Amino acid sequence: MTEQILGLVTGILFGFLLQKGGVLRFDRQVGALTFKDMTLVKFMFSAVMVGSVGLQLLAEAGAVTVSHTAMNVGATVAGGLLFGMGWAVAGLCPGTAVGALGEGRWHALFVIAGMLVGAALYAEAYPTLKITVLTWKDYGRMTLPQLLKLSPWLCIAALWGVGIVTFVWCEFKRV
Amino acid sequence: MNGKKRDRKWNPYLAGALAGLLAIGSAYATTKVMGRTAYFASTAAYVRAAAVIEQRILPGRVEKKEAFKKAKTKDDWQLMLVCGIFLGALAAALTGGAFEWEGVPPMWHKRFGPSEVKRSIGGFLGGVVAMFGARLADGCPVGHGLSGVMQLSVAGLATTVCFFAGGLMVASGLHMKDNFND
Numbered sequence: 001m002t003e004q005i006l007g008l009v010t011g012i013l014f015g016f017l018l019q020k021g022g023v024l025r026f027d028r029q030v031g032a033l034t035f036k037d038m039t040l041v042k043f044m045f046s047a048v049m050v051g052s053v054g055l056q057l058l059a060e061a062g063a064v065t066v067s068h069t070a071m072n073v074g075a076t077v078a079g080g081l082l083f084g085m086g087w088a089v090a091g092l093c094p095g096t097a098v099g100a101l102g103e104g105r106w107h108a109l110f111v112i113a114g115m116l117v118g119a120a121l122y123a124e125a126y127p128t129l130k131i132t133v134l135t136w137k138d139y140g141r142m143t144l145p146q147l148l149k150l151s152p153w154l155c156i157a158a159l160w161g162v163g164i165v166t167f168v169w170c171e172f173k174r175v
Numbered sequence: 176m177n178g179k180k181r182d183r184k185w186n187p188y189l190a191g192a193l194a195g196l197l198a199i200g201s202a203y204a205t206t207k208v209m210g211r212t213a214y215f216a217s218t219a220a221y222v223r224a225a226a227v228i229e230q231r232i233l234p235g236r237v238e239k240k241e242a243f244k245k246a247k248t249k250d251d252w253q254l255m256l257v258c259g260i261f262l263g264a265l266a267a268a269l270t271g272g273a274f275e276w277e278g279v280p281p282m283w284h285k286r287f288g289p290s291e292v293k294r295s296i297g298g299f300l301g302g303v304v305a306m307f308g309a310r311l312a313d314g315c316p317v318g319h320g321l322s323g324v325m326q327l328s329v330a331g332l333a334t335t336v337c338f339f340a341g342g343l344m345v346a347s348g349l350h351m352k353d354n355f356n357d
Contacts, residue, residue: 011259046191079312084341114302
């Protein structure tokens with residue numbers, strides 16, 4: 001029961017911040033994809049800039065374990081692009097669709113329904129994908145510091161650098 | 176610029192930074208409490224829900240499908256996280272005066288007209304494609320874009336770039352005209 005409660009409380013806080021950050025709207029998500037409203041990009045960059053520092057400190061203290069996915073080229077490129085294309089039409093991603101519904105955007109219900117169908121279709125297609133797209137090239141689970149053989153802190157500094165440049169651009173362009 | 180009705184939204188830098196702090200706190204807390212580190216993600220909850228629904232409609236087929244069996248789809252923490260997002264957004268919208276019934280988003284309206292049916296169909300089809308892609312990519316903008324990037328994961332970074340690249344191609348094709356009209 002503890003696990004469920006912990007998940008629920010974390011989700012409530014996360015959903016609260018997503019709403020207050022203003023990123024649950026179709027217009028903000030498609031706005032980010034058309035460079036008209038970069039609220040989503042500001043939110044995401046701020047989150048990963050702060051998060052990367054804390055997680056690195058926790059990892060160095062041995063207080064957390066790493067959990068991310070393998071660098072599979074077919075999955076990343078085909079899946080990533082396909083997601084992006086659907087995202088641009090739906091205007092909501094799986095997490096924000098649920099939040100958008102909480103905000104009263106009832107059209108999100110249809111996006112959620114579509115996503116459930118998409119998940120079921122993927123299960124149908126998986127046996128085929130497993131022997132095609134997913135076999136292209138798999139580099140295994142890898143972090144940027146491991147790939148570049150650099151200090152994690154240098155990579156975090158680079159992430160901050162890219163983030164800050166993006167922020168300056170956004171504020172300069174007033175988007 | 177974002178419509179007539181301005182909600183009292185927080186500074187996105189602040190809200191994002193707080194979400195980053197929440198991710199750190201959550202990574203620490205889940206490790207302490209559950210003995211494993213749980214990171215934010217939302218696709219697994221959909222897979223689980225889809226499996227439950229399919230089991231109701233077409234019993235006996237779900238067990239045979241490998242994609243439904245992957246470990247994370249049994250993750251209660253992730254399922255509750257997604258339920259929590261709904262409740263948290265609802266609470267924030269109600270207390271902040273931002274709750275609004277909306278069948279057609281303003282930007283969609285501007286491009287495709289006021290039809291709720293059209294938007295619903297578009298949203299549904301976009302959702303199908305997006306989730307198929309997210310499953311193939313093994314994550315969404317939360318799992319890859321936030322959790323993956325925070326861990327400096329190569330897959331997380333590369334997938335996030337592809338999310339935005341695919342999104343830019345289609346969104347610019349659909350909404351480019353608005354850019355010139357503004």
